[in-house]
Amino acid sequence: MKKSAKHREFIKKAEKISFDEEHRRKIRFNISKYDQSVEKGQGELYKNIELARQRSGQIKYRVINELDKYLIEFENNFLRNGGKIIWAMDAEEALKEIMKIVKKHDVSSVVKSKSMTTEELELNPFLEKNSVEVTETDLGEFIVQQAGQRPYHIVTPAMHMSKEDVAALYNKKFETPADMPPEELTIYTRKLLRKKFMNADLGITGANFLIADTGSIALTENEGNGMLTMSFPKVHIAIAGIEKIIPRLEDLDLYWPLLSTHGTGQLMTVYNSIISGPRKENEKDGPEEMYLILLDNGRTNLLAQERQRQALSCIRCGACLNACPVYKNIGGHTYNTTYTGPIGSVIEPFLEDFKTYKHLSFASSLCGKCTTVCPVKIPLHELLLVNRDYAVRNGATSFLEKQGMKMATKALGSRTMMDMAKGKTKYTFAKMFGSKAWGPRREFPHIAEKSFSQQWKERNQE
Ligand code: SF4
Known part of the structure; x- marks a missing residue:
């Protein structure tokens, strides 16, 4: 296969990290904890998990095939709720619009909750370059931000770090004791973040779901930082991919538990918020203005592929990453993309540039474990094969x-x-x-x- 520079870099990094025993030990340990709680959570909640997966997959696939209809319904309802919508074709357009809001509201400090869509935009370095202070408020994201790294995993950003690694990082950054236990590190972070929330001019979040029939966004998180991010500052920007739509409010009944049981093994994630526009006249909390950026950024390239478009059903639970033997060996950073593991290998070549990232679809043993664990029944290993076929037909071979x-x-x-x-x-x-x-x-x-x-x-x- 013709190799791009990214492909060569990928092989070099994968070769090195696969033999890093310490890295493997940490990942094995963290994923084994995950495996135990997922088995327990799914066993407790579902009598027939296959049926739940089938239903959720069917709903999402229908939405993807009628995306134009649902997006218009969502937009009308969101505007009726008092929010403002910005459509962005790509990262550049989204960043330009964010900058306009930053200038309009004279923003100098931003608090941000966990959002992979903002990672696509490389939002943090962009804001910092424009003299805006930005603070990640999810604990895992805060840790990787301090380490100057990208999230390692779409659900667990600091999965590759042990508690000793985090204590050493805080010691270097904040001069806390080098052996500070996790509970105290968390309390330290909490205090630090409270001040940031109080002083922030703008809050930026992602959105787990966009609910078409109510025009609301649904946010799921475990720390309450998402709620503080969107409700403390006067202005809230939510950024979501156009594929995040679900048709009805009642569908959350299906998706929230599927996301939590497959993502972390919890029966329900701790905080689940439904946000329908900015603060209304009779309400005490919430931002004065709310913007939603609906991002394409390559998603319509994926939508144009008859088979691979099914991958747009993904609810970003991270289960396929934890199941993947390749991911467990080479780790999240080796991919050098926003989305990693099996789902990343299917979608990234279309979100970015196919020629540059086609090698990811070949980095798989095709064991099919990813397909088995997916809550929305995306046939991931088959789509990897479809991508390979697409690569060969489009001149990938010498x-x-x-x-x-x-x-x-x-x-x-x-x-x-x-x-x-x-x-x-x-x-x-x-x-x-x-x-x-x-x-x-x-x-x-x-x-x-x-x-x-x-x-x-x-x-x-x-
Ligand atoms: S592809 Fe499926 S298993 Fe993987 S992150 Fe998306 S929803 Fe979860």
Whole structure:
């Protein structure tokens, strides 16, 4: 396959981190905790989890196929609630609009709750470059922000860090004791963040769901920081991908528990808010102005693909990442994309640039575990294959590779040609062309001296 610079970087990083025992230990430990609570949570809540998955998958897939209709319904209802909508084609347009709001309201400090959509925009460095202080208020996000890193995982941003790593980071950043226990680190962060909430001019959140029939956004979180982010400052900006729509308020009955049981194993996430526009005249809390940025940023490229568009049903629970043997070995940062793991490998080539990121669809063992755990029944491993097919049809392979494949197809399809050479000759030939792809760490498979068909013939003659 023709390799992009990102592909080469990916292989280099993956090669290094796969042999980092300490990294594997931390990930194994954290994912094993997750596995236990998911099994418990799903077992307690569902009599028939398959039925819940089927229903949720069907609803989301219908929405994706009629996205234009639902988006218009949502927009009309959101405007009626007093909110303002901004449609953004890409990250550049979204950032430009955010900057207009920042200037209009003379914003110098921003509090932000966890949102992968804002990661797509690289919002934090952009705001900082424009002299706006921005503080992540989700504990995991706050930790990776202090470490100067991207989130490692779409649900658990600091999954790759142990409690000792976090204590050492705080010691360096805030001069807290180097052996500070997690409870005290949390209290320290809480105090620090309270001040930020009190003084922020603008709150930025994502949105887990956009509810078409009420024109509301639904926010799900465990720390209450999302509620403070949207209600303390005078202005609230929510940023959401256009695929986040669900048709009716009642559908949350299905999606909220699916998200929590698949995301963390909780029966319900601790705080679930439904936000219908800014503060009304008779209300005490909430922002004076609320904007919603509806972001495309490559989603319509995905929508244009008849098979792969199903991946737009994703509710970002993170279950497929935790199930994936590749993710568990190479970790989140190796992907070098906003969305990682199986779902990232399916969607990122379309959200970014297919040629640059097509290699992600090949970074899979196709074991299918991701498909099994997905709460909205996205056939992830099949879509990875569809992406591979798309890559080949769109010129991903070099001239030599194509010729090699043609020759191999001809030879492997002909019994006479296959029996012309003996095992040793076949082995030498296969090794000459295939050893690079096979990699240096696996023993190249030996080929039997006589083929099965030769042995079968001989046996029957006997
Ligand atoms: S693809 Fe499915 S399992 Fe993976 S994050 Fe999305 S909803 Fe969860």
